[in-house]
Amino acid sequence: MNATLDDVRWSAVRERRPDPDFIFAVRTTRVACRPGCPSRTPSRHNVRFFDDFAAAADAGFRACKRCAPDAETADAERRALIARACALLDADGATPAAVAREIGLSRFHFQRVFRAQTGVTPGAYQRERRDARFRERLRAGDDVTRAVQHAGYGSSSRAYARERLGMTPSAFRSGARGETIAYALADCALGRVLVATTARGICAIELGDDDAAVLAAFERDFPQAERVRDDDALREALDAVVALIADPSTAHALTLDVRGTAFQQRVWSALRALPAGKPVTYGELAVAVGAPRAAQAVGAACGANRLAVAIPCHRVVRDDGKLAGYKWGLQRKSSLLARERES
Numbered sequence: 001m002n003a004t005l006d007d008v009r010w011s012a013v014r015e016r017r018p019d020p021d022f023i024f025a026v027r028t029t030r031v032a033c034r035p036g037c038p039s040r041t042p043s044r045h046n047v048r049f050f051d052d053f054a055a056a057a058d059a060g061f062r063a064c065k066r067c068a069p070d071a072e073t074a075d076a077e078r079r080a081l082i083a084r085a086c087a088l089l090d091a092d093g094a095t096p097a098a099v100a101r102e103i104g105l106s107r108f109h110f111q112r113v114f115r116a117q118t119g120v121t122p123g124a125y126q127r128e129r130r131d132a133r134f135r136e137r138l139r140a141g142d143d144v145t146r147a148v149q150h151a152g153y154g155s156s157s158r159a160y161a162r163e164r165l166g167m168t169p170s171a172f173r174s175g176a177r178g179e180t181i182a183y184a185l186a187d188c189a190l191g192r193v194l195v196a197t198t199a200r201g202i203c204a205i206e207l208g209d210d211d212a213a214v215l216a217a218f219e220r221d222f223p224q225a226e227r228v229r230d231d232d233a234l235r236e237a238l239d240a241v242v243a244l245i246a247d248p249s250t251a252h253a254l255t256l257d258v259r260g261t262a263f264q265q266r267v268w269s270a271l272r273a274l275p276a277g278k279p280v281t282y283g284e285l286a287v288a289v290g291a292p293r294a295a296q297a298v299g300a301a302c303g304a305n306r307l308a309v310a311i312p313c314h315r316v317v318r319d320d321g322k323l324a325g326y327k328w329g330l331q332r333k334s335s336l337l338a339r340e341r342e343s
Helices: 004-012 053-058 073-089 096-102 107-118 120-139 144-151 158-165 169-173 211-221 235-246 262-272 282-288 293-301 330-342
Strands: 023-026 032-033 047-049 180-188 191-198 201-208 226-229
Touching: 004 047, 004 107, 023 053, 032 053, 047 053, 073 096, 073 107, 073 120, 096 107, 096 120, 107 120, 120 262, 180 201, 180 211, 180 235, 191 211, 191 235, 201 211, 201 235, 262 282, 262 293, 282 293
Parallel strands: 180 226
Antiparallel strands: 023 032, 023 047, 180 191, 191 201
């Protein structure tokens, strides 16, 4: 028979195994403790489990003076535990199951705690780290085969490599030198707009007060690419983006070249699913992508968005409803939201 969550938690209490994902409380003493507390192990039938100390306190339990479950250090300890797990996951041949055992958590709890802290699963973290190592080795001048070996991939497929990079490995190795990106500029309802495209689709939509501002942002994102202005070739895409900015509540069929980490892709996909005129908070968006405690990471993903309006990060607000954190300026964010409300 499969163990229940309470059975797993009781095992941690009985073995005095630290677990940052819950608090246990003893009915007879009315005291709440962290798993791993050095106090005498209580009888199983006297134990209740809570997700955090606040829930235990609401139920009438007080904090243990030995393990201090109410201390502010709880989050710091959880972060330290996950930092150690990340270091272990980076080692050659490491598996999430082995790392969970090493840090004293069940695999189930490790998955849960890791995702809550980082916004991704341990497996996704390892894939992103492999991708990063692959890019680093290509930048260092390695050929594809050697870069694949150093990164830890099981396949040297050039097609796979291109999919992970968004361009050929040789182009990436030279800092995207040789990749041609066409761009066009126009007036729009929010100032000036730059639209840039690769063979895969629109890779950047920048907003600014003037051409210098949008060009500077574009060059920062694609420093080594060959940037070619071609207003005629991009006329259809440019007109579609200008129309979208004028009325951001309308659906669009723009083909996008979206480049980012696995977690960023999840956040951006969730943003594109948001209905117009109904802002969500960073916390709500974190819940939507399956990482309820990763609101800060969600905010960072919004800030990394290169496709203004097409990926509508302007629809995310603070918990108090106030505007914050828009890459292209809070005035533009306010204007976009106002246009959506009026539609």
